[in-house]
Amino acid sequence: MPEPGETPATAPDAPVIVSEPGSFAHGVLTERHPALIEKVRAAFPYGPGRRRALDALAREITGAIEPLGPDAADRDRWQRWGAPYIGRSWLDVPFLWAEAYFYRKLLGAVGYFDEGPWQGIDPFRPFKEAELGTTEAREELAALDGLATRPPAEQDAALLHGALWGNRADLGFRISAGDRAAAEDTALVADDSAALWSLLPAGARATVHLVADNAGRELVPDLLLVDHLLRRHRADRVVLHVKPRPYYVSDATMADTLDCLRHCGAAGGAAAEAARRLRDALRRGRLDVSAHPFFCSPLTYEEMPGDLRERFAGATVTVLKGDLNYRRLVGDRHWPPTTSFTDRTAYFPSPVAALRILKSDVIVGLGPRTEASLVAARGQRWRTSGEHALIQVRH
Numbered sequence: 001m002p003e004p005g006e007t008p009a010t011a012p013d014a015p016v017i018v019s020e021p022g023s024f025a026h027g028v029l030t031e032r033h034p035a036l037i038e039k040v041r042a043a044f045p046y047g048p049g050r051r052r053a054l055d056a057l058a059r060e061i062t063g064a065i066e067p068l069g070p071d072a073a074d075r076d077r078w079q080r081w082g083a084p085y086i087g088r089s090w091l092d093v094p095f096l097w098a099e100a101y102f103y104r105k106l107l108g109a110v111g112y113f114d115e116g117p118w119q120g121i122d123p124f125r126p127f128k129e130a131e132l133g134t135t136e137a138r139e140e141l142a143a144l145d146g147l148a149t150r151p152p153a154e155q156d157a158a159l160l161h162g163a164l165w166g167n168r169a170d171l172g173f174r175i176s177a178g179d180r181a182a183a184e185d186t187a188l189v190a191d192d193s194a195a196l197w198s199l200l201p202a203g204a205r206a207t208v209h210l211v212a213d214n215a216g217r218e219l220v221p222d223l224l225l226v227d228h229l230l231r232r233h234r235a236d237r238v239v240l241h242v243k244p245r246p247y248y249v250s251d252a253t254m255a256d257t258l259d260c261l262r263h264c265g266a267a268g269g270a271a272a273e274a275a276r277r278l279r280d281a282l283r284r285g286r287l288d289v290s291a292h293p294f295f296c297s298p299l300t301y302e303e304m305p306g307d308l309r310e311r312f313a314g315a316t317v318t319v320l321k322g323d324l325n326y327r328r329l330v331g332d333r334h335w336p337p338t339t340s341f342t343d344r345t346a347y348f349p350s351p352v353a354a355l356r357i358l359k360s361d362v363i364v365g366l367g368p369r370t371e372a373s374l375v376a377a378r379g380q381r382w383r384t385s386g387e388h389a390l391i392q393v394r395h
């Protein structure tokens with residue numbers, strides 16, 4: 001049996017399954033999810049009905065996966081996606097599917113979909129709001145004031161790295177890791193940033209799709225990067241993809257995007273100017289926000305629907321933020337880390353860039369020496385500790 005945090009030996013392209021003993025996935029299902037149910041329950045004065053539903057979900061995730069109720073509008077879709085899994089143990093199914101279904105069920109339990117007072121109320125909103133109110137969030141914005149006088153290459157790097165490191169602002173991860181990982185230095189295990197900038201020379205009429213991950217302290221630097229791309233004419237148009245509903249605790253929705261714009265506006269200085277330009281870009285259509293249902297589905301990008309594939313096909317580059325998007329991009333499988341990123345993402349309809357803090361087992365595109373030195377220093381913990389990051393690009 002592997003040590004906690006170690007990756008068990010499995011077939012190279014085997015899907016990540018929750019039940020793998022000692023695995024990261026097992027910890028998420030057996031520790032993170034129950035803790036999250038408790039956090040949500042404590043954050044809202046839900047009445048007896050909603051509390052009973054949360055209790056039922058807490059019980060269910062220790063046993064067999066139940067179908068959605070007969071009135072759920074998306075029941076058929078989930079029956080289709082879940083046909084091989086419904087009725088089985090939550091610990092006996094692919095990790096990616098189990099997590100997506102858990103978040104769907106959690107929203108169901110708090111009445112998110114039902115007509116009534118809790119309809120549309122984001123159960124994660126208090127956590128997202130608290131994050132934007134922190135001193136760190138204010139300091140990050142104040143740091144922007146000095147940036148405009150720096151040389152252009154330094155501005156590019158600072159804003160790209162701001163968006164990358166913003167991926168630490170993942171409240172789901174912090175439920176498991178505490179703030180320990182957030183305090184440590186992040187080291188890049190792959191850095192294709194030069195390739196990314198070469199796709200976006202100033203003055204080119206580029207269209208950039210940015211698939212956002214977390215709200216708050218990740219979405220703010222994402223928006224600042226978008227502003228920079230538009231302002232420096234590295235992009236003519238940006239499409240920002242957000243989640244159509246609350247997901248993975250802190251994932252960004254349209255409501256979160258508006259909150260971030262307000263937060264930047266209220267900060268004054270360079271941040272407020274960026275917020276004003278971004279609002280203007282939204283009005284003019286230079287910045288478009290999209291919230292496709294695919295983003296809350298259990299599917300990988302390889303399985304994305306035709307309309308979304310067509311949209312991405314029009315991009316000069318699609319930038320995918322965060323760990324979950326990475327898992328969905330390369331496939332949530334036990335790839336050897338030296339598997340080619342280019343080959344794994346060849347199906348994607350546009351050039352693609354991944355900006356991600358490493359928080360789960362999946363990784364490809366590493367050089368053999370990089371992998372060997374990471375393993376020598378940390379065993380397999382480097383995969384999930386949140387201390388390492390990557391920028392990978394496929395032209």
Ligand SMILES: O=P(O)(O)OC[C@@]1(O)O[C@H](CO)[C@@H](O)[C@@H]1O
Pocket residue numbers: 028099167170172173213214248321322323324325327357359360
């Ligand atoms: O996508 P993000 O916000 O960077 O990370 C999401 C995450 O915290 O949740 C998943 C496990 O629940 C993992 O992919 C990762 O640990």
